[in-house]
Structures are given as structure tokens and as C-alpha cells.
Amino acid sequence: MPPAALCIHLCIGQAYAFSVFNKPMSQLIGITDHVPGDWSIPDLGWIFSLAIVCLGLSAAFLGRWVEAVGPRKAMFAAACLFCGGLIVAGGGVAIHNLPIVYLGYGVIGGCGLGIGYISPVSTLIKWFPDRPGLATGTAIMGFGGGALIGAPLAVTLIKDYSSATYVGVAPTMVTMGILYFIYMVVGALIVRVPAPGWKPAGYVIPTTPQKLVTTRNVLRNEAVKTPQFWLLWGVLFLNVTAGIGVLGQASLMIQEMFGVTVAAAAGFVGLLSIFNMLGRVFWASSSDYLGRKNTYFIFFALGAVLYALVPTFGHLQAIVLFVLAYGIILSMYGGGFATVPAYLRDLFGTAEVGAIHGVLLTAWAAAGVAGPVLVNYIREYQINHGVAKADAYSVTMYIMAVLLVVGFICNYLVTPVKEQFYATNLQEAAL
Amino acid sequence: MQTDTTPATGSNMVALVLAWIWVGIPLLWGLSITVRNAGALFAK
Secondary structure, eight states: HHHHHHHHHHHHHGGGGGGGHHHHHHTTTSSSOTTTTOOOHHHHHHHHHHHHHHHHHHHHHHHHHHHOOOOHHHHHHHHHHHHHHHHHHHHHHHOOOHHIIIIIIIHHHHHHHHHHTTTHHHHHHHHHHTHHHHHHHHHHHHHHHHHHHHHHHHHHHHHHHBBTTTTTTTHHHHHHHHHHHHHHHHHHOOOOOOOTTTOTTOOEEEESSSBOOSSSSOOOHHTTSOOOOOOOOHHHHHHHHHHHHHHHHHHHHHHHHHHHOHHHHHHHHHHHHHHHHEEEEEEEEHHHHOOOOHHHHHHHHHHHHHHHHHHHHHHHTOOOHHHHHHHHHHHHHHHHHHHHHHHHHHHHSSSSHHHHHHHHTHHHOOOOHHHHHHHHHHHHHHHHTOOGGGGHHHHHHHHHHHHHHHHHHHHTTTTOGGGGGGOOOHHHOOO | OOOOOOOOTTTTHHHHHHHHHHHHHHHHHHHHHHHHHHHHOOOO
């Protein structure tokens, strides 16, 4: 099951590397430079934002369908949509029609992202009832690592397809669509679901109830009525907002603060991807021992301290400390994604955890718009008011620290779900 | 499509190993390029 989940997530995680297309797509007419008639970077930025919004919406609305049809059909549907979206976007690039690119990668591909993201989660939790955090962390690790493959693959293909008179974005997207489809379909073919009642050898279902771990089930329609769901929505939204805005600005930020080369900045972005990926499996599996609530306390407390220290590291020109601080922050950003399905399972049970997780991902959609807007707007505002570019990130970092303090409070307020929301035996039997 | 309900055991382990190789090769390729790029960050 973990390799099947990774097949899907390593492909759809390509979304994090979509920015590598931005510069070549902004020079399709000018070839070596941006000329009038070429697409602008802000217009291209909407492709990623649209994809993240559609990811959240499709996960929310199709979560129950994914639970009903099982992971194999869901993974196959995700492969068709995500890869089909890439190919449609490639067609849009070929005829220089931006709305088709929005439709292809943003809408069709975004729906593939949403279905693909949630498709292995509940199955993994059922395979590993003793280590749900490790299970979901392993799967969602792939999404963080998708950029490690997607970025160099896109760069290599664009270089190979380009010539002195042509920018090879369209054939790159079509090629990636075909390669990813093959890779994802293998994942769909090898996936297995556990037989009803399956448990690992020697595993005994805990009989002593833990405060925040239920042995019963809350159905999706009831879960969204609980304050616990919306507190977790806030937890995810704030954790993602704090990370995603910086992730999109990482390359520019280190160049402006430390004066490093473009290649070195790309190395910084790559390192952040590794931390993002490893943080998913490290923090999620640690949460099996620390408890989900304590794990999020660490994310928010440590994250706020590190964000508050980053401007100081910048002023001191302490690049190693700066990279390390951001690495830890991004590990917790990834860890937040990977731990939340297990947190949901603890609070709401396993019956509809995939569908509930799908609705929760609307927080990601909202953060995918709020994070970059917040970071970009504050930076522009400061630069327009005479602040040096190297110093323009300080206020943003302090605001991120405050957001994480608010997240800490949301997490603190999470309590066990009230009796009235649990499914009756009759409802559970009907599932 | 029928989804299997059996854990990988015995001869299925070969398929499991092949699946990990299928997943691992592109990941290691991407990782090696990223680590090489990251070297430039501290090479001042």
C-alpha cells in the first residue's frame, strides 16, 4: 500500500514545482525575453492558485465518492484528471490560449490533485491501525517530494524541446502527462484494501479510552457541525498560510537577503522540499508517540519562535542558521499536512475519515490564496514605502509568527467530540 | 475493478520489492539533482 500511495503523491506533488514553468511560459513569444503579448507572471500565478482551490473543492465534494468506490478507482480517476489536465494545458500553451491552460492544469488537473490526495489516506489508516501517523505521513511524504522529481524533469524536458526559435513548454507538459499517467496507473493497479476486521499480527485494539482518541465514529455530515472540526480547519489554515506564502517566495527571498546566485537559490528551494518531505513522515510518525495535540503545540510554538528569529539571522548574514530555521519551519509545514488525517481519525473515528479529510482540505484551498497574497502584498507595500528589499521580509515574518500563535490557541481549544455527534449502531451498519 | 484485500506475503513480496524500486528510482534521481544544487548554496 505505501508504494501505491507514493506513486500517486509523488506525481501530483509536481504541483509544488509548477513555478518552474512560469518563466518559460512568460517568454513564449519573445523566446529569450518577455515582450508585449507574452503572458505576465501574475496571470500565470493564478494557474497554481486555481489548482489549489480546485484541489480543496474536489476533495471536499468528492470525499464520500472516494470512500464509496475505493482507492483503486479513485486513483485511476486522479491519474486521468491530473495527467489529462497537464495535456490540455500543454494544448493551451501550444495555441497560446491562457484560459485553456487555466482549465487544463487549474480546473481539470486541480480536481485530479484533490482526488489523488485523499485517495490513499483512509486505506492507509485502516492498514496501520497501530501507527496511523506513520501511515499517513508515508503517503503524504510523496506530495512534499513531488517537486524533487517534477522540477528537474520539467527543466530537463524544456531544455531538450527548446530551440533558438521555440520554447518547449507545450511538449514538456504533454510528455509529463504521459509519463505521470503510466506511473500513477501502476499505483492504482498495486493498491490493496484490508479485509474487514483486518489487524496487524499481535495488535490489540486499545480498550482503555484515551481522552482525544475515540473508538467510535462520527459521520462526515455530523463532523462538520462540531467545533472540533472548525478548530482543526483553523489549525490547518494557519499552519499552511504561514508556510505556503514563504515557499512561493523562497528563491527571491534568499537572493535579496543574502545576495546568493540563482543556482544557489534553487538549491535553497530544493533543500526546503527535502525538509518538507521528510518532515511529513518524521512529525506524523512522532505524533503516534507524542499525541496529535502535543505535536501541533510544537509546530506552533517552535514555528513562531523561528519566524521571529529569521529576520535577525538575515541581519547577521548567518546563512546556515537562516537555512536551518526555514528547513525546520518547512518540516513542520509538511508535518501539519501529514498529521492532520491521524488527528481527524483520533477525533472522528475511521469510518468516514477520508471524506472528513476532504472537507478539511478547503482550509488548504483558502490558505493557498491567502498565504501568497499576504506575503506579496506586505512586501510590495513596504518596498513602495521606501523599505530596502533585503529588509522587506521582516514584518511578514513577524506576522507569520502571530498567525502561528493564533493557531496554537485553536489547537489548545480542541476537546473530545460530544456524545450527540457519534453515529448510532444502525448508521454504522448502513455504511 | 476489484481491489485486492490481502496483505503482501510470500511470493507477493517480490511484487512489493519491485513496487518500491519503481517508486524509488525517480525519487533518488530527483534527490541527487537537488543535493547537487544545494551544494552551491554554501559554496562561497
